[in-house]
Amino acid sequence: MEEELHNQESEKEPETVNPESVEDKKETDIAPEETKEMEKETTEKKEKSFLGKKKQNADLNKLQQQNEMLKNEIDEWKDKYTRLAAEYDNYRKRTLKEIDMRYDDAKVDVWKNIIGIIDDFERALQAEILPECQNYKDGVQLIYKKLWDIMDTSGIEEIKALHEPFDPNMHNAVMHIDSDEAGENEVVEVFVKGYKLGDKVIRHSMVKVAN
Numbered sequence: 724m725e726e727e728l729h730n731q732e733s734e735k736e737p738e739t740v741n742p743e744s745v746e747d748k749k750e751t752d753i754a755p756e757e758t759k760e761m762e763k764e765t766t767e768k769k770e771k772s773f774l775g776k777k778k779q780n781a782d783l784n785k786l787q788q789q790n791e792m793l794k795n796e797i798d799e800w801k802d803k804y805t806r807l808a809a810e811y812d813n814y815r816k817r818t819l820k821e822i823d824m825r826y827d828d829a830k831v832d833v834w835k836n837i838i839g840i841i842d843d844f845e846r847a848l849q850a851e852i853l854p855e856c857q858n859y860k861d862g863v864q865l866i867y868k869k870l871w872d873i874m875d876t877s878g879i880e881e882i883k884a885l886h887e888p889f890d891p892n893m894h895n896a897v898m899h900i901d902s903d904e905a906g907e908n909e910v911v912e913v914f915v916k917g918y919k920l921g922d923k924v925i926r927h928s929m930v931k932v933a934n
Contacts, residue, residue, distance in 0.1 A: 827923055834879055834925050838918055841870060874918075882917035884910045884928040893917060895927040905933035 844867040852860050882893045889896060889908040897914060905911045910930045917928030 827920055830877065831920055831923050831925050834874075834877070834918070834920065837870075838926055841867075841874075842915070844870065878920055879925070880919055882919050882924070882928045884913045884917060884930050886910060889930070889932045893919070893924060893928060894930045894932075896932045897929050898931040899934055900931060902933040907933065909933045 844863060847863055848860065848867060884894055887910050888906075889910055894910060894917065898912075900911065902909075902911060909932070910928075911933050912931035913928055914931070915926075915929035918925040
């Protein structure tokens, strides 16, 4: 009887479980899931890295395009500025030239009237006078000299004519003669002096020309 009870108790005792085998079983069961998770994470990281590099390249290309557009725009503005500066410089020079021309034209108009007075002084100085009138002549000579000083300062010049080749731009031929001594178209006599201001003729010289 006691033996049977003992045998029954022995049969009821729990089986001994090895902890290591259980742990190994858990690891065996979990390992495939962790591997898949790790592979998934690795794939995601690679995808993110690829997408990140792709975005960086796209951003870089965009920046390069924008930089090129800015360079072209800068070149266009430089070209516009250069042309505008050249146009302004031409306008400034043209305006100054026009002002100078108008100023010279005004001077010419004034001196056209004064030159007639110069002619009168020269005729007076060429006239014969009595000895007691010499002081008056000296006074006229002094005034004449002062007038010429003013003319020199203003740029007024007498046109060269005597023994010069006839120039229709400077001379007015009022008489022609045949001469064996003078050259062809040579001015042999000046009746009225001519004057000029730079390239502008105030009055043409009235001359006699040899044929």
